[in-house]
Amino acid sequence: MFKSILLATAALVIALPATAKTPAANAPVISAARISQDIKVISADDFEGRGITTRAEQKTIDYLSKSFAAAGFQPGGDNGGWTQDVHLRQFVVSDPKLAFNLADGKTMDLHQGVEITVSTRGATSDVSFDKAPLVFVGYGVSAPERNWNDFKGPDGKDIDVRGKILVELINDPDFVEPQLMTFNGKAMTYYGRWTYKYEEAARRGAAGVLIIHDADAASYGWDTVRNSNIGSKFDIVRPDPSTASPKLESWISHETADALFKAAGQDLAALRVKARSRDFRAVDLNVTLSGSYKVAATEITTHNIIARLPGTERPDETILYTGHWDHLGICAPDAKDKICNGAVDNGTGVAALLEIARAFGKAPKPKRSIVMIAFTAEESGLLGSEYYANNPVYPLAKTVAGINMDALNVNGRTKDIVVEGVGQSSLDDLVKLYATEQHRTITPEPRPEAGGFFRSDHFPLVKRGVPMLVAGSGDDMVKGGVKAGEAFSKDYTDNRYHQPGDEWSAKWDLSGLVEDATLYYRIGSALANSTVWPTWRDTSEFKGARDKTAAERK
The missing domain is CATH 3.50.30.30 (Glucose Oxidase; domain 1)
Incomplete structure (x- = not known):
């Protein structure tokens, strides 16, 4: 097994463009200040917890579409617009x-x-x-x-x-x-x-x-x-x-x-x-x-927000970056603090989408297309991504791979990276490659019993065979080690997760989030400028779904 992983990693490295393996040549400028400001805006009380179909939905659409446009992306949704209609009950x-x-x-x-x-x-x-x-x-x-x-x-x-x-x-x-x-x-x-x-x-x-x-x-x-x-x-x-x-x-x-x-x-x-x-x-x-x-x-319509940067050589092949924009809205109507602001969940992922879009906008245009999707209705059961997976704007057979970002690290740099569902696909090898450049190691999921691989927006795409990466900072903090990381995680779960306490803080240390966003950019950029198609491991239950679409790519 170890030998096969080494061979797979080597094959990927050989297939990637030279600049992808040179940090100085492909290092984006990821700004903690811009990320913090984006989170602060979309998790403020006037966004009312970003409940779907509320007045906050249009505020979110307006803010994200303007930000993607400023980054150099084009509308990527239905009928030349920024959104995809998602029909729900x-x-x-x-x-x-x-x-x-x-x-x-x-x-x-x-x-x-x-x-x-x-x-x-x-x-x-x-x-x-x-x-x-x-x-x-x-x-x-x-x-x-x-x-x-x-x-x-x-x-x-x-x-x-x-x-x-x-x-x-x-x-x-x-x-x-x-x-x-x-x-x-x-x-x-x-x-x-x-x-x-x-x-x-x-x-x-x-x-x-x-x-x-x-x-x-x-x-x-x-x-x-x-x-x-x-x-x-x-x-x-x-x-x-x-x-x-x-x-x-x-x-x-x-x-x-x-x-x-x-x-x-x-x-x-x-x-x-x-x-x-x-x-x-x-x-x-x-x-x-x-x-x-x-x-x-009642039947309602909510919206996925989609932005696209067309590829220069193979625009029909797509690299996805995803994260949900919605949260729980006014979740505690009888409490003094009524709003579940969703600063970490998932203001951090949305802010990372915007910042990575800015990095791509400043870099030479990629050969494959980059598509950013801020999904709706994740908190309602992954419904925005489920709808997209059933009604893809860009064919799933031509979707090379994707990276999903949900509830990212706001507590500082870590020595390790956790890959959810590790061992499923060759995307693990790219994480290892670029994490090593950051002097970080891959560690197993600390709580695989929590079923994290089934609990975010990548999963509807995974079930249909698209290799999707969900990876991020582990618990081994540069300052404080594992004890500090576990304490941060426990505090968030106990006191803020899906609660009004999930609010923006000027005291956050976003250096770890910056490293993670840099990693996500490096992986996506490498794939966007290569001919590599990540593959599922032979032991993965999702390999068969991808194999069925292989003929559609030719």
Whole structure:
């Protein structure tokens, strides 16, 4: 394996233009001051958290399009404009009144944002439940290729979950015991994502899902769950949304889950252990859910923002730079600080897009085209990128590769770089090449169990075979080492991620972000001025999708 990686790296280096391997000849001027100013502007209170379809959307479009134009880029969207229309359906839940009906005749009331989050993408009108049965289905996974099925009943056959409410654990079965290697050990598979759990429930006709919150397994706290799930929800427009999502998409707090299972006469801790085995059987909790909530469903149009710098020799071949412009908007309407400003998430990525565009605008024109996309609706489930992947403005078969930027480092320089999904493609080799010039090393993902490779806008493109890089500063800080880096990460996750505290600060140290943006520019520039087509490793599940498009490139 090590030998093959060395050979792949050597082949890439040979194929790259000479200037790409000479730092002085290809070093952009990346300005921390300009990056800071861009973040400050788009995360200010007057942008109201950059909620999609709010008045802040047009403010964001105007600011980014003017900035891309000033950098020397052209409009790259629909009909010669700066945007691509993205058609979504918006679901707004109001007046939720739900309760568990217990076996002893008592009820357990559930309050929005306290014991439960109530949302939907599977119903276009009001929802009611009349004693819908609750069934615990472990991790809610059906993976035939792994000989795994959480929907078996006592007789070993699949239970009928139509009309029922599924209670599920977050992440996948290897999270607690990675040595089992039933899935990918500590690294989350797609089966561990909440998106998969809702999709599988809908496929089976379940009425709803209650995901049991666990801060470690989810990789974020209850505040993040609440802020992300009690507002509007969005999906691409579907003829029948219930085929993709259940009527109730919900999380319950771990305290509520403990009380529920105790009232049901079940030992949740023991069931967690059983759920990590192929022998697990679904458990009828002898508890039902009753109540209702109002649903207002409307079709809306939001926008991806697209800028393009045409290539001089092969303009039909595209290098992508991506990052989402949206955030959560006014996320805490009853709090003193109501706005989730999204300075780090993803003001940093948007500012990096603009600054890298400025670098390309000042450099000799590339041979391949450079396309910058600020995606919409990432916070609603990667929907802007999903829409683009289904309706690409520039053919995916001719999209050479891309770099996605999301929530970048504002804490200073690091000695290392983390590549999410490392080992998937030959883009890893380019990271190693240019990171070495910065005297940095590649380290494994610190928390592969968080499923970072499935949680940002590159993933819809990856699923369709486009090699996409997500890499950035690790935790080994130049000042303070790993201890300092881990402290920064924990502070952000606990106190700012998807919370009003994610605000711009004049105290940030953007030297690490500058190094990362320089790395992104070097990689994209090298590819834009070469004939190299990055490849998926033979072991990657995405190689087949790319192989199918190879003939379209010729």
